[in-house]
Every structure is written in C-alpha cells, then in structure tokens.
Amino acid sequence: DAKTTQPNSMESNEEEPVHLPCNHSTISGTDYIHWYRQLPSQGPEYVIHGLTSNVNNRMASLAIAEDRKSSTLILHRATLRDAAVYYCILRDEGETSGSRLTFGEGTQLTVNP
C-alpha cells in the first residue's frame, strides 16, 4: 500500500485559514487522495477526495501538487468545531485492496479561540 506522511500536530487560530499537508511520494497513477477527519469521541467522517485536479466542497478544498506526490487540505476559515484529527489516505482504483482504507496516525489540529 502506498504510504502517506503527515505532521503529528498543527495549531491554528479561529477564523484563519489552515493548510494541512500530506506527503505521498510513492503514489501510483490510479490512487485517489482522500481526507477524513475524526472529531473527539466520534467515528471518522469524509471530508474530500481528488485524483489530479484541485477540488472544492462545502467543507474544504484539496490542492494536489502537479506531480501528485503531495497534497494540502485547506480549511478556509477554521472554527472551534474543526478541531479534530485529520487523516490523509490513498485509495487505489486499480486494486480490490485499495478499498481497505488504511489509516495512519493523522494530524491533530488544534484551533485556538
């Protein structure tokens, strides 16, 4: 399985943008980049995913490097409710095992009021 590397923790101030990085230098051409987050005492929830192009949705934006070896999850205006662990995951379209959803340790985001 292709691996991802994320910082253990990051801090942000409320109402400021947050850029959460993820490195995936061994990504294959058929790997989708997914982001999930886990709020305290809850199960993970989907945030966004992309393949090659940048993506936007109501929760966040995903910026994917041209060589696809890294990506950045962007929260445009952090709120206290965004404090969570954020996971960057690769899922391979070309393999059955790509549906396994393998998690790393993620990035603990702290949002200061």
Place this chain on the structure above:
Amino acid sequence: DAGITQSPRYKITETGRQVTLMCHQTWSHSYMFWYRQDLGHGLRLIYYSAAADITDKGEVPDGYVVSRSKTENFPLTLESATRSQTSVYFCASTDGAANTEAFFGQGTRLTVV
C-alpha cells in the same frame, strides 16, 4: 433510518469471555470494515469484507473472527477477550469504488477487565 449503526455502544467484559460487536448498514454497500483505535492512536484495520461470504485479514486480525452471511451485517467476535483488546472499535462501509466516500459508525467502547 439509513446509516451505519454499531451495537452495543459500550461493553465491559471479563478476560476469557466471548463477545460479539455488531455492525449494520442500510445502503447495501459491498465493502465493510472493522477497525480498532487505541487511546491516542490512529485506526488499525482488523478485518474487511468485499461482499457477503468474502472476508479478509487486515493489519491486526489475531484474536478476532468475522462473518458476513448478509450484506448489511458484519459482526466482529472476540473469541476469548484479553485486556489488550480494550479499545474503541469502529465499523465502516463503502460501495468499494476508490472515488467514493466511506461511512463510519459511532464506535463501540470495549473494556476487558
């Protein structure tokens, strides 16, 4: 209501006892997963299933048994619980395509005394 539900939410059991954690989803998703999350760590995959009667091991399968006789249910059994299996267990489901999101249950907090 549509969704994915886990039961029980909390369970205390004694060492050596058999315990079964239930997971039910209403979307007819082909893939289902079981994870454990130890305090302060990320999710580790125990078992997953690609369809009814098809299951496969994840990263940490030892001490666990799964079955999938119906698409919507994916029970996880600890045949002889040990203290090291004290953890929060999450179930998830997805239709399997790498470009779709997965949905997670709220978790079962299991304590083995």
